[in-house]
Amino acid sequence: MKVPDISRVGLRRIVMAGAVVVVLCAIAVPAVAGLTALAAEHQWLPWPSVWPAEHPLAPVVERVLEGNWRKQPEWKLPMLVNGLSKSPEDCSITAYCSECCDGGGRYTRWGSHVRRGICAADPRYWGPGSVVWIGPPVNEVCIVEDTGGAIKGPHRFDVCMEGAHEMCYRIGRSRTIYVPLHRVEPTSRWGDKPKGWQPPVWVRPPDEAS
Ligand SMILES: [Zn+2]
Secondary structure, eight states: OOOOOHHHHHHHHHHHHHHHHHHHHHHHHHHHHHHHHHHHHTTTSOOOSSOOTTSTTHHHHHHHHHSOGGGSOTTHHHHHHHHTTSOOEEEEEEEEOTTSTTOOOSBOTTSOBOOTTEEEOOTTTOOTTOEEEETTTTOEEEEEEEOOTTOOSTTEEEEEOTTOHHHHHHHSSEEEEEEEEEOOOOOSOOOOOOTTOOOOOOOOOGGGOO
């Protein structure tokens, strides 16, 4: 596989992403009032005490709430809102799909079908069913359902881009950011993904319910 000059490509992407964020923030100023109203309306969500406008998940949450958020899986919105209180971290990513010549087959390490919305990670750091949001150019919430011999280290993900093979080339091996949304303890026994398994739905702890 051709490995692009990571530092320069990565830096340019981050600078471009920064520019996009600045432009979006400038455009989105009137939307913040709407978002505050939405936050007041959706008090059941784990909002941080201060709106973290700079957080990479802020525009994601905003977009989900502006769309038909009820169409999302039940766990997704609370997990994203909870993610606003978590620090983004740097990571290195590659991407794969069934059209890639070295694609690993139709099933994941967890026994599930290879599909969009999942990724492979190092099982020494990530248990099956962990959830991460991966930044540009992926911009997706991914469930850790797979592993891979070359996927080593806590900040390394191989993202399934099923149906978008051109993204596998575009991503190559790049640096981006991620936000850990849900950590599952690492285990050596992955077994099979339980039928109907979904990530946990965040609920307000009883002592904060008042
Ligand atoms: Zn591919």
